[in-house]
Amino acid sequence: MxxxxxxxxxxxxxxxxxxxxxxxxxxxxxxxxxxxxxxxxxxxxxxxxxxxxxxxxxxxxxxxxxxxxxxxxxxxxxxxxxxxQFADPQRGFSFSVAGPLDMRMDRRQRLTASELVNGLAERDLADLIWRYGEERWSRRIARGIVRARPLATTVELAEVVRRAIPRRAWPRTIHPATRTFQALRIAVNxxxxxxxxxxxxxxxxxxxxxxxxxxxxxxxxxxxxxxxxxxxxxxxxxxxxxxxxxxxxxxxxxxxxxxxxxxxxxxxxxxxxxxxxxxxxxxxxxx
Ligand SMILES: C[S@@+](CC[C@H](N)C(=O)[O-])C[C@H]1O[C@@H](n2cnc3c(N)ncnc32)[C@H](O)[C@@H]1O
The missing domain is CATH 3.40.50.150 (Vaccinia Virus protein VP39)
Structure with missing residues (x-):
């Protein structure tokens, strides 16, 4: 068994x-x-x-x-x-194709990524991105998100994150928004x-x-x-x-x-x- x-x-x-x-x-x-x-x-x-x-x-x-x-x-x-889950844009896990800011594995639950992205205080958002994304630019990203709110899609969010991180600090092998998306996914679920x-x-x-x-x-x-x-x-x-x-x-x-x-x-x-x-x-x- x-x-x-x-x-x-x-x-x-x-x-x-x-x-x-x-x-x-x-x-x-x-x-x-x-x-x-x-x-x-x-x-x-x-x-x-x-x-x-x-x-x-x-x-x-x-x-x-x-x-x-x-x-x-x-x-x-x-x-x-x-x-x-990553391949279906409607699930909101991926930043390469536009989809809603969802990220729920279980769609019976109420909390979505949109609620965190559009609802959290800047400081709490920064803490979340730091804690679950181990992202050193978390404060700048949170500031960028709060300024750009409301955000509706994954691609919009990815672009805001990308712009918040200095170009010289963009990771070489992954998209600059990877850690932020990971953090939100961990928190939502x-x-x-x-x-x-x-x-x-x-x-x-x-x-x-x-x-x-x-x-x-x-x-x-x-x-x-x-x-x-x-x-x-x-x-x-x-x-x-x-x-x-x-x-x-x-x-x-x-x-x-x-x-x-x-x-x-x-x-x-x-x-x-x-x-x-x-x-x-x-x-x-x-x-
Ligand atoms: C990486 S995938 C597994 C792929 C699988 N091993 C295969 O061969 O296709 C992880 C799966 O775990 C599910 N999952 C993640 N956390 C869970 C939890 N707390 N309870 C139940 N399922 C969960 C996700 O919905 C997802 O479908």
Whole structure:
């Protein structure tokens, strides 16, 4: 029994199912209804071996309980937005084609990027871009945005960001707005706190020697995974800012990747989006 906690288009789920069927079963979770539709078409041939559920992965325990499942052999997180989400201008994740300032993975939620961009005080906007984008020009960008408001589209926003950063400081390999867009996406989808909650919950549902794998695409996510794995391997699931151990000091994980696994040059050539990917894995102990 495996869980793909970030189903997306179903590519990883398909690869897992190819190895576990017949006999195995996979639960696929995503909070984006379009991802579920696409994955369900792709995984149709596996029939009853697959169950797809629209939910936040932070609720993984409740999802499994609702299926009468207590323990699983493996859980995979492939974090961030999907190719499909980036490719659809209407979703507002991409700055290359104009679309609304949306960026919600789950379109049932109310908060959109537009509310942050057009509604936050300049200082809060700057803090958000600094914190979640690690963008050193955050104050200038926030000032530029506030002066240009109201902004309606992704392309308008990208242009304002580009103009706010001195030309000599434009990054060489990415668009100058990349970090600002990442920051807004993380904030709209509350990505880091969902992850903080999901990793200990996933570790808890693993059976002895079950494995937890996480693929990240930027340093904030990678740091969250690394530190949570370390906490769980040292016997405390204390979350940042809290002093209490939530699992009574029991060691839950053995970390299998001292350093993250990164793609080979050949893989990057085949799949350029993988260039910043980092995979970390851990194994459940002491169930
Ligand atoms: C990088 S994509 C996964 C791609 C997938 N591995 C594949 O092979 O196609 C990440 C997916 O995770 C989903 N996602 C991100 N955060 C989530 C959360 N907190 N709960 C549920 N799904 C989430 C996104 O909607 C997106 O579809």
């Amino acid at each position: 495996y869980v793909d906690a970030t189903l997306g288009g179903g590519g990883h789920a398909e690869a897992i199912l190819d190895r576990i069927v017949p006999g195995g079963r996979l639960i696929g979770i995503d909070r984006d209804e379009q991802a579920l539709e696409q994955a369900s078409r792709r995984l149709e041939r596996f029939g009853g071996a697959v169950t797809l559920i629209r939910e936040n992965f932070a609720a993984i325990r409740a999802v499994l309980l609702s299926q009468g499942i207590d323990r699983v052999d493996g859980v995979l997180f492939d974090l961030g937005a999907s190719t499909m 509350d990505e880091l706190s969902n992850l903080d909650n999901a990793i200990p919950a996933a570790a808890e549902v693993l059976r002895e020697a079950g494995r937890l794998c996480a693929i990240t695409f930027h340093s904030l996510e990678d740091r969250t995974i690394k530190h949570t794995f370390l906490r769980l391997s040292r016997g405390c699931t204390r979350s940042p800012g809290s002093s209490a151990c939530t699992n009574g000091g029991k060691r839950w994980l053995r970390v299998l990747t001292k350093k993250p696994i990164t793609p080979t040059p050949e893989e990057i050539e085949r799949n350029p989006r993988a260039r910043s990917a980092k995979l970390r894995a851990a194994e459940r102990i002491n169930t």
